[in-house]
Amino acid sequence: MPKVTMPRKSTTVDMTAMCDVAFLLLTFFMLATKFKPDEPVMVKTPASISEIPIPDNDIMLITVDPAGRIFFSIDNKNMRKELIEKIDEQKGLGLTDEEKNKFAIGASVGTPFTQLKSYLAAEPEQQKEYDKTTKGIPADTSVLNEQNELAQWVKEARYTNPKLRIVIKADGAAGYPEIKKIISTLQGWKIFKFNLLTSMKEPPAGTAAYDMKHGGAPQQ
Amino acid sequence: MAEMDTSSSGGHKKGPGVKKGKKLSTRIDLTPMVDLGFLLITFFMYTTTMSKPKTMQINMPYKDENIKEEEQTKIKNSVALTVLLSKDHRVYYYEGIGDDPQNPPKLEVTYFRAKDGIRDVLINKKKTIEDMKRAGQLTGKDQLTVLIKPDETSTYEDMVNMLDEMNINDVRVYALLDISPVDKEFISLTEQANAGGAAPATP
Numbered sequence: 001m002p003k004v005t006m007p008r009k010s011t012t013v014d015m016t017a018m019c020d021v022a023f024l025l026l027t028f029f030m031l032a033t034k035f036k037p038d039e040p041v042m043v044k045t046p047a048s049i050s051e052i053p054i055p056d057n058d059i060m061l062i063t064v065d066p067a068g069r070i071f072f073s074i075d076n077k078n079m080r081k082e083l084i085e086k087i088d089e090q091k092g093l094g095l096t097d098e099e100k101n102k103f104a105i106g107a108s109v110g111t112p113f114t115q116l117k118s119y120l121a122a123e124p125e126q127q128k129e130y131d132k133t134t135k136g137i138p139a140d141t142s143v144l145n146e147q148n149e150l151a152q153w154v155k156e157a158r159y160t161n162p163k164l165r166i167v168i169k170a171d172g173a174a175g176y177p178e179i180k181k182i183i184s185t186l187q188g189w190k191i192f193k194f195n196l197l198t199s200m201k202e203p204p205a206g207t208a209a210y211d212m213k214h215g216g217a218p219q220q
Numbered sequence: 221m222a223e224m225d226t227s228s229s230g231g232h233k234k235g236p237g238v239k240k241g242k243k244l245s246t247r248i249d250l251t252p253m254v255d256l257g258f259l260l261i262t263f264f265m266y267t268t269t270m271s272k273p274k275t276m277q278i279n280m281p282y283k284d285e286n287i288k289e290e291e292q293t294k295i296k297n298s299v300a301l302t303v304l305l306s307k308d309h310r311v312y313y314y315e316g317i318g319d320d321p322q323n324p325p326k327l328e329v330t331y332f333r334a335k336d337g338i339r340d341v342l343i344n345k346k347k348t349i350e351d352m353k354r355a356g357q358l359t360g361k362d363q364l365t366v367l368i369k370p371d372e373t374s375t376y377e378d379m380v381n382m383l384d385e386m387n388i389n390d391v392r393v394y395a396l397l398d399i400s401p402v403d404k405e406f407i408s409l410t411e412q413a414n415a416g417g418a419a420p421a422t423p
Contacts, residue, residue: 209387
């Protein structure tokens with residue numbers, strides 16, 4: 001009787017299909033997503049049922065962390081350069097070109113004007129340390145107060161780009177007085193329309209908003 | 221699949237003296253490529269954001285010092301509900317605008333919660349106003365007006381929750397105002413009453 005020999009089969013699996021899938025997913029992620037912006041502090045925003053997406057560009061972002069420290073940023077790099085030049089000129093900070101460039105490519109800043117130069121001169125790693133200990137941008141309820149540095153930032157940013165939309169991103173645990181300072185500052189510059197960044201929440205059943213979303217007429 | 225036909229490489233060379241080139245497989249091992257692919261996917265998944273954050277738009281009333289007091293719009297006491305946000309996420313509320321210190325409003329306390337919270341208060345108040353409209357006590361233009369007054373001890377979350385309640389319950393007219401000393405007085409009186417061991421003003 002002849003020996004029955006099983007033909008040896010190769011154990012290599014054809015990876016082509018797998019490769020296709022991987023790159024398909026890669027393409028999808030590259031096209032459908034946006035890079036997370038660099039943030040100096042962790043902020044957990046409260047939830048609301050509002051569904052208005054944040055505008056794409058021309059954003060002025062005012063971040064407030066749980067301790068109530070205020071950070072400020074605008075989105076466009078060219079505008080940032082212009083902004084820091086104006087601030088430098090007005091406040092006589094004596095920033096070098098390199099420091100200005102660092103501001104332009106950086107994220108939110110949360111330092112008083114007096115510390116801005118040393119902050120911008122620092123290395124990125126040191127800046128992160130700095131963000132942990134800084135007191136944030138000083139603000140006040142009156143725009144006329146010279147100490148209200150947030151008001152200066154807002155004013156100069158609005159001159160740089162009048163189309164700026166204002167977005168307040170505050171932590172749920174931040175105290176109301178801090179928020180009130182920001183709102184009063186904006187009101188002081190006659191800005192009455194702004195956005196609050198919130199996370200998503202479904203409207204609760206049995207309420208007017210729920211009925212409207214699900215096609216029914218609002219409750220009378 | 222990823223394979224090329226290599227068998228027909230010109231038959232004319234065949235012969236006993238011609239050395240046949242060893243047929244190499246053109247199959248490429250794609251495993252490293254797959255590795256790379258998934259590595260990049262993981263990278264993109266961690267560093268990018270999928271959905272854009274949502275925002276809540278808020279329009280503050282136009283503030284102008286030049287407007288005289290007589291020209292300002294007056295709120296009817298019967299349609300107004302004043303909400304005071306205080307510490308520990310407490311929500312105090314009373315009917316009317318509380319502008320009469322001689323006749324202090326009945327201050328009640330509640331929380332942001334699904335049942336028996338501020339939401340039910342708003343819904344009930346809306347119903348009452350509708351009933352009054354039907355009874356002819358109010359005109360068709362009148363609608364629930366909520367005055368939101370957060371105090372120093374309240375948080376941003378309270379404010380957003382309250383504004384959110386406005387959207388949830390379809391309250392069209394509301395305002396975010398500064399808390400007045402009178403309102404603070406009301407809160408402290410209620411707190412004293414509750415702390416003093418007397419019958420709590422609210423359940």
